[in-house]
Amino acid sequence: MNSDSGLQRVDFGVDGMTCGSCSARVEKVLGRVDGVERASVNLTTQRADVELDPRQTGVSDVFSAVEKAGYTPVAERIEFGIEGMSCGGCAARAEKNLNALTGVVSASVNIATERARVDYLAGTIARDALFSAVEKAGFSPIEPDTDNTQTSAESPSDAAIYKQSLLFAVVFTVPLFVVAMASMVPGVGTAMHDVLPERGWQLIELLLVLPVQFWAGRNFYRFGWRECRHLAPGMNSLVMIGSSAAFLYSLAALAIPGVFPAETAQTYFDAAGMIITLILLGRYLEALAKGRTSEAVNQLMALHAPTARVARDGQWQTIDADEVVVGDVVQVRPGERIPVDGAVTAGNSYVDESMISGEPVPVEKSADAETIGGTVNQSGQLEVRVMRTGNDTVLAKIVRMVESAQSEKPAIQAIADRIAGVFVPVILVVAAVTFAAWMAFGASPALPTAFVTAVAVLLIACPCAMGLATPAAIMVATGRGARMGVLFRRGTAVEQLASVATVVFDKTGTLTEGTPRLTELETTGGFDRRAVLRLVASVEAKSEHPLGAALVAAARDDALEIAGAHAFTTYPGQGVEAVVDDRRVQVGSSAYLASLGIETGAFAARAEELAHQARTPLFVAVDGQLAALVAVSDPIRDDARRTIEALHAAGLEIAMLTGDNRATAEAVAAEIGIDRVMADVMPDAKADQIKRLQDSANALAFVGDGVNDAPALTRADVGIAVGSGTDIAIEAGDVVLMRADLTGVVGALQLARRAMRVIRQNFGWAYGYNVLLIPVAAGVLYPATGWLLSPVLAAGAMGASDVMVLANSLRLRRGGGVGAEVAARDDGRANGPTDRDRPHESGQGTSKTA
Structure with missing residues (x-):
């Protein structure tokens, strides 16, 4: 709501805060946002109360600041369809109206899916206000779907609707075209005039074109008039104006030929009918191709028994x-x-x-x-x-995830939509200038030439292709990924993943199997091996850490009894302690035991040797005395090396982030070819390490298990969660690999790069088409060649442009399976040699955790 001072008060939830320092951090970050006058964050209620100047900043900027701090601002989301959009300019206009509403965090309108997705603050805006904003833009909102797992067999598809109109138009357009063309054939024209005079045949053309103009083409009038009424012309307006100009000019030439200058009272009924029919053909082919772009989602929905x-x-x-x-x-x-x-x-x-x-x-x-x-x-x-059941099933979540990715608009498309938003008004001006120029400077009689060129300019312009260039490719790519077990949770992740320069892997459970096992247990004098293992396992049975689980498993394999432990205490990143059989047992890193005043020098050399073999050394103290050295190894995954090799071949730098000690981490890195190691990183410092890398590098992807690495996954430009379909990893990261297979990272990268290459090709075609053909339609070739572009050909070319963009996007459905080698040529950039000689980095502290 707005106060009398002009400030807007925003109250929203914040997820992820666990302590006072979290709320203080969020409050501090919000206070730094330009335009924010006051920010108060309450840990107990998990909410933020912000007063801001809407002239300087918006709700989306506030939310972005909270996300960059590593927390999740809470907003409600609604998705609904929009009817009547025909180009990227339409989507941009509807999106602008929605984003202008108070309480809307962000709104994205996708021309390919014809849907809007709006994030808004609960209690600040009603659904009716959102629908009203869409209607003011000249379009019709459609009630949101309530069940994502069911297909709608009752409602006809766009392709079916266009097919019906197209077939109806063809029935009248074919004889219309025959009558118009036959009169130009020597001999045939004379025979026709013997049967009926020229005005009689023109009257027949009028009767044939009426059903095409006003029934088959009724939606062009319906949506075109709405666009004009809201002073926001789009593609429907261009078609309506172009075809109506040809029809009305012809009608006037037939009814009152005397008002026209000599030799200009010509009819273009055939052009008016052909324009409608050819554009319907283009729309039908476009609808078919759009249906194929969403085929992956439909196939997933069809899996529902x-x-x-x-x-x-x-x-x-x-x-x-x-x-x-x-x-x-x-x-x-x-x-x-x-x-x-x-x-x-x-x-x-x-x-x-x-x-x-x-x-x-x-x-x-x-x-x-x-x-x-x-x-x-x-x-x-x-x-x-x-x-x-229902919307809680994995299948339903996957469908929602894919649909969400397809609805989100990458940055490259937002720019294209802004261009398309001003494109149609510019074309109207160009058509008017073309008409005026031919009337002023064209050879007599100038009116027919001025008319034909102006109509051709109106029809050749095609912002549809610009609007479809990105969403069509994103839809096909995310659908293809879903079939491969690679789920893009955000459409922007495709664009961001294609541009990453560094990939950071978590070690435990990602590069390694995540199931460590005990490899060594060496005791000092006076301590029995089995007795020490029993004590250690009894303590670690209280811990949830995978290294502790390895010690418990080893004790059970030796048929040792796990005793009860009490006074259990864990020191994150350092060690654990408890009392077992009235003996105080402490297990952890050398730094942990040193902090307790226990000397570990007797095992120092051996611990270093084990660390160089990629094993994690832990020290055991019993009643304040050094009792043993144990070593635990987490085997490297079979697919780790070939994944790293493939990513290196793609020109990427590879880093590893782990809580393990320096020696162990570097041993793993050396074995599989990691370029940079960040070791000894405390669990709560992983996100900070990612931010530090981002400050000194280009786009960065982080690969983790999606459960323990949520802050780092959120902080990275692209978070890739490696899990399985039944893990909670499905809710983490920007990209989710449904199989616990690292080669999926390679497949996701390859797919993202192919998608961006296709998008660039689509834009090249869409913009190149308009740059080249609009001047041709305006008649720039006429002085040299005597050739003018017919409005009929212009209408056909416009439809062909859309189909070309969609057909190019559909190529993404083929090839590029998960785990396929990523060739350097897939990147549009020149890839130099990878720098393997950078100095390794270290975080603060020492830890036994990864």
């Missing part, structure tokens, strides 16, 4: 899948789709999860194994207990 066989009242009953509830047991026979997310309670089988994960090899399922709705049971019968 319509029915399920559920145990009810002691027998199996087939019911609608939407009626299944959590806790039900579902029976799935061989060859059937699994209707829900759940866990196997009985049976053994193999399940094809390729459409979800991109993994072509069927996955074995037995008791307690998790299943994903939409996957196909292959061999055996399974009984599955339902865990998630």
